[in-house]
Each structure stands twice: as C-alpha cells, then as structure tokens.
Amino acid sequence: xxxxxxxxxxxxxxxxxxxxxxxxxxxxxxxxxxxxxxxxxxxxxxxxxxxxxxxxxxxxxxxxxxxxxxxxxxxxxxxxxxxxxxxxxxxxxxxxxxxxxxxxxxxxxxxxxxxxxxxxxxxxxxxxxxxxxxxxxxxxxxxxxxxxxxxxxxxxxxxxxxxxxxxxxxxxxxxxxxxxxxxxxxxxxxxxxxxxxxxxxxxxxxxxxxxxxxxxxxxxxxxxxxxxxxxxxxxxxxxxxxxxxxxxxxxxxxxxxxxxxxxxxxxxxxxxxxxxx
Amino acid sequence: xxxxxxxxxxxxxxxxxxxxxxxxxxxxxxxxxxxxxxxxxxxxxxxxxxxxxxxxxxxxxxxxxxxxxxxxxxxxxxxxxxxxxxxxxxxxxxxxxxxxxxxxxxxxxxxxxxxxxxxxxxxxxxxxxxxxxxxxxxxxxxxxxxxxxxxxxxxxxxxxxxxxxxxxxxxxxxxxxxxxxxxxxxxxxxxxxxxxxxxxxxxxxxxxxxxxxxxxxxxxxxxxxxxxxxxxxxxxxxxxxxxxxxxxxxxxxxxxxxxxxxxxxxxxxxxxxxxxxxxxxxxxxxxxxxxxxxxxxxxxxxxxxxxxxxxxxxx
Numbered sequence: 001x002x003x004x005x006x007x008x009x010x011x012x013x014x015x016x017x018x019x020x021x022x023x024x025x026x027x028x029x030x031x032x033x034x035x036x037x038x039x040x041x042x043x044x045x046x047x048x049x050x051x052x053x054x055x056x057x058x059x060x061x062x063x064x065x066x067x068x069x070x071x072x073x074x075x076x077x078x079x080x081x082x083x084x085x086x087x088x089x090x091x092x093x094x095x096x097x098x099x100x101x102x103x104x105x106x107x108x109x110x111x112x113x114x115x116x117x118x119x120x121x122x123x124x125x126x127x128x129x130x131x132x133x134x135x136x137x138x139x140x141x142x143x144x145x146x147x148x149x150x151x152x153x154x155x156x157x158x159x160x161x162x163x164x165x166x167x168x169x170x171x172x173x174x175x176x177x178x179x180x181x182x183x184x185x186x187x188x189x190x191x192x193x194x195x196x197x198x199x200x201x202x203x204x205x206x207x208x209x210x211x212x213x214x215x216x217x218x219x220x221x222x223x224x225x226x227x228x229x230x231x232x233x234x235x236x237x238x239x240x241x242x243x244x245x246x247x248x249x250x251x252x253x254x255x256x257x258x259x260x261x262x263x264x265x266x267x268x269x270x271x272x273x274x275x276x277x
Numbered sequence: 278x279x280x281x282x283x284x285x286x287x288x289x290x291x292x293x294x295x296x297x298x299x300x301x302x303x304x305x306x307x308x309x310x311x312x313x314x315x316x317x318x319x320x321x322x323x324x325x326x327x328x329x330x331x332x333x334x335x336x337x338x339x340x341x342x343x344x345x346x347x348x349x350x351x352x353x354x355x356x357x358x359x360x361x362x363x364x365x366x367x368x369x370x371x372x373x374x375x376x377x378x379x380x381x382x383x384x385x386x387x388x389x390x391x392x393x394x395x396x397x398x399x400x401x402x403x404x405x406x407x408x409x410x411x412x413x414x415x416x417x418x419x420x421x422x423x424x425x426x427x428x429x430x431x432x433x434x435x436x437x438x439x440x441x442x443x444x445x446x447x448x449x450x451x452x453x454x455x456x457x458x459x460x461x462x463x464x465x466x467x468x469x470x471x472x473x474x475x476x477x478x479x480x481x482x483x484x485x486x487x488x489x490x491x492x493x494x495x496x497x498x499x500x501x502x503x504x505x506x507x508x509x510x511x512x513x514x515x516x517x518x519x520x521x522x523x524x525x526x527x528x529x530x531x532x533x534x535x536x537x538x539x540x541x542x543x544x545x546x547x548x549x550x551x552x553x554x555x556x557x558x559x560x561x562x563x564x565x566x567x568x569x570x571x572x573x574x575x576x577x578x579x580x581x582x583x584x585x586x587x588x589x590x591x592x
Contacts, residue, residue: 063346110373118344119373122364128334129369132341135326139302139347146341159365162334169329 006051010218013085014046015276018246020081020094022269024104025261027095032260033106035250037151038078040182040215040241047221048147048178049082057087060114066144067117067133071126072151072180073107074258080104080113088115124157126150127177131167134175145174153185156194161206167234168207176228177208177236180215182243184254203236215239247272278445283421284382287439288313290425291350295321301429302342304328304351306335311441312352312382332357336365336379343375348429354388355381355397355438359404370434371409378428379404379436384414385474385525386571387440389564398554402530404436405503411456412502414438416477417447420500423454431456438502440475440525442564447477447498459506461513465495467589468519468548468582471510471536473499476523476573483578492586499532507539514540519548519585523573528553548588550581 018039025033049055053066070079077097084091089103096102103112107121117133120126130148137144154160167175179199183189190196203210209231213220221239228235243257244250247269261269295301295317307330309315318325326342328335332353339351351358358366358381370377381400388395404410413428413435415421421439428435447462462477463484470480480496487494495513499506514520520540524532533551540547552573559567568574 069341118340119368122368125333125337125365125369128337128365129341129344131334132338132343133345134341135338136342136345136347139299139324139342139345159333159337162329162331163337166328166331166334166338 007218010046010050012277013050014042014218015246015273017046017078017081017085018042019270019273019277020085021077022247022261022266022273024077024080024094024097026266028097029099030260031262032258033077033098034074034258036184036243036253036257037072037075037180037182039245039247039250040243041075041078041149041180042245043216043218043221044149044178044180044239045078045082047218047225049086051222052225053147054144057115060088064142064144067130067146069118069126069130069133069146069148070108070120071130071148072123072154073121075180076108079108079116083113083115086115123151123154124159127160127163130175131163131172134172135170137174143174145176148175148177150177150179151185152179152181152183152196153190153193155179155196155199164203164206164208171233173232175234177234179236179238180241181238182241184243184252184257186257188254199238207233209233209235210238212238212240215241216245246276280443280445281418282441282443283415283418283439284313284441286418286421287425288316290422292317292320294426294429295324298348299324300346300348302326302347302349304335304339304349306330306332306353308353312380314352332361333365336362337369339377340365340369340373340375343370343377344373347376349377350380351377352380352382354395355384355400356395359397359400363403366434367407371407374409374433376432377434379434381436381438382441384438384440386559386564386567387442387475387525389562389567392561393558396559398525398527398559399530400438401502401526401532402534405530409434410503411435412438413456414473414500414502416472416474416498416500417444419446419448419450419452420454423452424500427454427456438474442475444475444478447481454500457501457504457506459497459499459501459509461495461509462498463494463496465493465517467493467517468521468585469495469497469513469517470521470523470578471497471499471532472523473502473532474525476525479575480523480578482575483582486579487582492582494582502532502535505535505539507543510536510539511543511545514545514547519589521550521552521578521581521585523552523578525568525573526553528555548585550585552577552581
C-alpha cells in the first residue's frame with residue numbers, strides 16, 4: 001500500500017467504524033448507547049489499530065503487544081467496532097452491545113472481550129493503569145508501548161494528575177496519552193462546567209511533552225505519533241474533535257452523548273455515513 | 278515470650294521470596310517507613326515503586342503492573358487502602374481479577390495515638406463487599422509468614438489486613454494454612470469466641486481467667502475472613518450454644534455481621550455477644566486503653582462469657 005492509498009484506506013476505515021457504531025447500537029435490544037464520544041474518536045482509534053499499534057488479533061494476549069487503555073470507557077462502541085473489523089471476534093457479535101450475556105459490556109470488561117487490555121469506565125483511572133503497564137514493560141525488559149485514550153472532561157478528575165506527575169517522575173518513554181477533546185461533557189462544554197484550560201500547559205507543567213492536533217485528520221494524527229517518537233518521557237496528544245462527528249444531527253450535540261436512536265435517525269445516519277465510505 | 282512486629286515479619290518473608298521471584302513488585306504511597314516496604318526497596322530497588330502521597334494512582338498503577346505480569350504488593354494504612362483507593366481497588370483491580378495484594382496496615386485501633394482519621398474500623402465491611410476479593414488477616418508471627426506465601430502464590434486480589442503490633446507466635450510453624458480455613462486454637466464447651474487478627478491474643482488471655490471460674494471457652498481464629506470457614510463456625514456454635522465475636526472493627530459489616538449471616542443461614546440460634554466498635558468514631562490513645570474503652574478488650578470477653586454462661590444456666 002503506498003502512502004496515499006493507505007491514507008484513503010484509513011479515512012474510509014474511520015467512517016466504517018462510525019457506521020458500525022451506529023449499526024451496533026441501533027441493532028442492540030434497546031437501540032441505545034454512547035454515540036457522541038465514539039464518533040469523535042473514530043480517526044484516533046483507526047490510526048491506533050491500523051497504523052500505530054503493534055497488535056495481533058490472532059494472539060490477543062501476546063506479551064509484546066502494544067496496549068490501549070480506553071480510559072474514556074463509555075466510548076467502547078468504536079473500539080468494539082475496531083476489534084471486530086480487525087478480526088478479534090465476529091462482526092455479528094456487535095449487535096449484542098450492552099445486552100444480557102453479551103461479551104460486549106456497556107463499559108469495557110477485559111475478561112469478557114478479546115482484545116481489550118483493561119476494564120475501565122470509571123473516569124480518571126485509566127492513565128494510572130496505563131502507567132502501571134508502561135512500568136511493567138520496563139520491569140520485564142520489554143519495549144511495548146501503552147496508549148491511554150482519555151476524554152477532555154475526564155481531565156477534571158484529580159487522579160489523572162496524580163498519574164501525570166508519577167509518569168513524569170518515572171520518565172516513561174513508552175506511555176502516550178491521547179485526549180479526545182470533543183468539547184462536550186455530559187452537562188455541557190468544559191469551559192462552562194469546569195474549565196480545563198490551558199490543558200497543553202498543564203501537561204507540560206507536569207513534565208510531559210504535549211501537542212495539539214486535529215483529531216479528525218488522519219495525516220495529522222500520524223504526524224503527531226511520529227513526533228512523539230523523538231520525545232523522551234511521557235507524551236500527550238490533544239486531539240481536537242467534534243462530538244458525534246460524521247452524522248449531522250449528532251455533531252456538537254449534548255443529547256447524543258448516550259441515548260436511543262429510532263428508525264428515522266438510523267436511516268439518516270446510515271445514509272450520511274455510507275456516502276463517506 | 279519472643280515477640281515480633283507483624284509488618285517486619287511480613288516484609289522479611291517478602292524479601293526472601295523476591296530473591297527468586299522478579300515478578301514481585303512492591304508499591305509505596307510514601308508510608309514505606311511505617312509499612313517497612315522501604316526495607317524491601319533498599320534491597321530490591323528495581324522491584325520497588327515509590328508513588329508519593331497519591332493512593333488512588335498507587336492502586337491504579339498496581340493494576341497496570343499486575344496486568345503486565347507482576348505480583349504486586351501495594352501497602353499503605355488500612356484506612357487509606359480501603360477508602361481513598363476503594364474504587365480503584367474495586368474497579369481496576371477486583372473487576373478484572375488482577376494479581377494485586379492490598380496491604381492494609383495499622384488496621385483497627387493499632388494506630389492508637391493518631392486518632393479516628395488513621396484508625397480503620399470500616400475496611401473489612403468495604404473490602405468484603407467487592408467480588409473477587411479475598412481477605413486474609415494474620416493473628417501472629419506464624420500466620421503472618423504463611424499469609425505472605427499463600428497470598429503471593431494465589432493469583433488474584435487479596436486484602437491483607439494487618440494490625441502492626443508486637444506479638445508472639447501462637448501457632449506451630451508447621452501449621453497447614455489455607456485460604457478459606459479457620460482454626461480452633463482452644464477446645465472448649467461453654468462458649469465459642471471467634472476472632473481475627475490480634476484479638477486472638479485477648480481471647481487466649483480470657484481463656485486463662487475463665488477456666489479458673491469453670492467456664493470453658495472455645496477459641497476460633499478466622500485468618501481467612503473471605504472466603505470464610507462457615508462449617509467450623511456452625512459446628513462450634515452448635516456445640517457450645519453461645520458465641521462471642523471480637524474485632525477491632527465497627528459492629529457493622531465485620532465479623533459480627535459475617536457470623537450472624539452464616540449462623541442464621543444455617544438455622545443456628547445461640548446466645549450472641551458481638552464485641553466491636555459500636556458505630557462511633559474512635560479517638561486518640563494507647564491501643565490497649567482504647568480497646569478497653571470501646572469494649573473490645575480482654576475484660577470484655579470475660580464479662581461477655583460470664584453473662585452468656587449465666588443466661589445458659591437460667592434457660
């Protein structure tokens with residue numbers, strides 16, 4: 001695959017994952033789930049699974065694999081979509097999202113879903129777990145990388161900064177935090193709910209490298225990861241995104257954080273996303 | 278009688294094991310001089326992680342290290358492990374059943390002087406409500422050594438509740454320690470005393486006094502609070518018809534609750550005197566003075582046994 005066809009593939013894949021998110025939620029028994037933060041993270045997750053992370057779907061517990069800690073666990077539909085598209089499990093299973101007896105819980109359960117590295121969903125805990133994994137690589141002389149995907153609102157949790165302080169103290173080169181900055185938390189925009197700015201400065205002040213990029217531009221995300229490689233110590237990539245990205249009526253809408261979708265909504269979302277694939 | 282502090286015994290065993298086991302990782306949120314994990318850190322700096330005054334992060338990092346293959350021992354005061362870090366222990370450690378040993382030091386009233394903020398009388402109630410959690414409590418030098426080994430061999434979360442006190446050995450070094458097993462330390466016929474942790478020593482002192490009065494106590498130590506040796510409890514209380522539970526813990530959610538649940542479940546009705554902190558915040562003082570003040574000292578066991586005995590005779 002040359003560079004431009006690779007980019008075309010990744011752009012297309014991100015929208016395939018979005019369609020899979022809408023599809024899995026619509027087809028699940030109560031047609032309800034976390035749309036907004038899944039749609040905003042589609043390019044990030046695509047780049048991680050199809051470009052950045054060293055993983056093997058045939059060996060989900062491979063010791064040397066790179067790890068993804070989905071600290072913003074509610075956005076797991078887009079990760080389920082990625083795992084199914086990578087071949088960790090059948091795409092047919094996606095429609096059982098949040099149903100009784102399903103391997104696809106409402107928030108990540110790594111004991112149920114092949115390919116998930118961590119159980120998560122209580123915001124604020126993931127960066128610490130990711131740091132532990134990064135230190136674990138060092139402990140056993142391995143060189144895998146650990147990626148932690150956080151939401152913007154999640155950085156309001158104090159524990160995130162305990163982890164940030166410790167990661168810089170331990171100078172971990174193999175830990176990268178990605179902030180899906182979709183600018184909407186449950187009750188509104190962070191600037192109204194609890195101002196998190198200046199976020200880049202905060203990470204820098206805690207001893208991290210940090211840059212901000214367009215979280216829907218595949219080339220920019222790849223470039224950010226490339227730049228990260230030359231940095232020693234922990235690194236944060238702030239990805240500016242749009243909550244609900246890809247479906248017009250979901251974009252920048254607080255209502256589409258977690259909700260139900262009806263037939264008409266599904267039809268429109270399907271058509272809008274299908275046109276992008 | 279030769280005594281030794283339980284924390285010293287525990288850390289020494291851990292250091293012996295770490296000699297051959299590089300998977301062991303010890304975490305410390307800046308209480309290493311109190312938990313004695315510093316001794317471990319001096320000897321094995323590559324297996325020791327200082328995390329500063331940040332218990333939430335410490336137990337999150339513990340989860341990550343365990344997920345990466347370490348046998349993690351994360352030690353702090355029981356009050357902080359069970360409360361400040363409760364959700365990390367529950368969601369990041371117990372839910373994925375990760376191999377983390379949570380050490381709750383200075384449990385109960387064993388940190389007397391520091392007062393209620395540092396005394397842990399809720400930890401058993403909290404920790405035992407987490408699925409996948411095992412709870413072990415050493416009562417002497419021997420059980421401390423055994424628990425260090427058994428907990429590290431077991432794959433999964435364990436809460437080790439430790440009262441940091443100088444104590445003698447009660448058990449023989451060759452005892453068969455197993456998770457889920459209780460131990461009949463003294464045979465008796467009039468009343469069963471069930472304890473965990475250092476309360477065993479108060480129960481044994483009570484045995485001496487009461488035997489002179491013709492009251493025969495059966496003393497059972499339950500170093501495995503979860504899973505719990507239901508059979509031993511039921512068998513003993515069926516025999517004696519009377520039960521005293523004694524613990525450095527609130528009366529809500531600890532041994533008094535556990536014993537009640539199992540006895541009722543098994544249809545055992547008996548005279549019952551639960552000796553525990555009576556749902557109040559405790560205060561500063563010497564540990565022994567506080568135990569007497571809050572009704573969990575040796576004299577309280579003696580009085581409870583006398584009362585149960587006289588009730589039984591009236592019946």
